[in-house]
Amino acid sequence: GQNIDQPTEMTATEGAIVQINCTYQTSGFNGLFWYQQHAGEAPTFLSYNVLDGLEEKGRFSSFLSRSKGYSYLLLKELQMKDSASYLCAVLDSNYQLIWGAGTKLIIKP
Amino acid sequence: GAVVSQHPSRVICKSGTSVKIECRSLDFQATTMFWYRQFPKQSLMLMATSNEGSKATYEQGVEKDKFLINHASLTLSTLTVTSAHPEDSSFYICSARSSQREGHYEQYFGPGTRLTVT
Numbered sequence: 001g002q003n004i005d006q007p008t009e010m011t012a013t014e015g016a017i018v019q020i021n022c023t024y025q026t027s028g029f030n031g032l033f034w035y036q037q038h039a040g041e042a043p044t045f046l047s048y049n050v051l052d053g054l055e056e057k058g059r060f061s062s063f064l065s066r067s068k069g070y071s072y073l074l075l076k077e078l079q080m081k082d083s084a085s086y087l088c089a090v091l092d093s094n095y096q097l098i099w100g101a102g103t104k105l106i107i108k109p
Numbered sequence: 110g111a112v113v114s115q116h117p118s119r120v121i122c123k124s125g126t127s128v129k130i131e132c133r134s135l136d137f138q139a140t141t142m143f144w145y146r147q148f149p150k151q152s153l154m155l156m157a158t159s160n161e162g163s164k165a166t167y168e169q170g171v172e173k174d175k176f177l178i179n180h181a182s183l184t185l186s187t188l189t190v191t192s193a194h195p196e197d198s199s200f201y202i203c204s205a206r207s208s209q210r211e212g213h214y215e216q217y218f219g220p221g222t223r224l225t226v227t
Binding site: 030031033035040041042043044045048087091095096097099100101102 | 111115143151152153155158200202204214215216217218219220221223
């Protein structure tokens, strides 16, 4: 079966750094996405990795290791507005997105 | 760019009635649109995938006669919840994938429709 694992909830302090991990086992791989979803709102696209390595985009960075079936989303200089759920999703061999359950990130002052 | 609109944002209807939700890609063409449902504190659940001009592909357990999907053009897909019941109350979200950017498979989401069936 296809499976994506990420922690259910994480807590971090404003101004700090947090890393949200995602491991996956899917039928084929055509890329991995990270989305941010605030409560009561739809997800918004953050990043897309298809090759190994780190992609940096402002305060957010995403890393991928295809051999390990592993990715992480790194958030720096945390702000209160970063409190949200972060969804990891893998594009499988049929180009369908397989979604993780999401990680709820709580930022404390 | 890559803006998706969804209408209405909120709807309350009585049990047994039907509700139509529209999803539009505003600044790009979307050959493929997706319909998701999300219950409180749960992850997104894909209901169906629709390709322009063809019948939607429904996920296992989703009743195609209850959730009617029409993808009539490259910028519009509709979801009609027929004979709605209170258990259909949920957050319905559409997303669209651009057909114009080769190698790009990200989905852009509409703002969602909160359906409450009384």
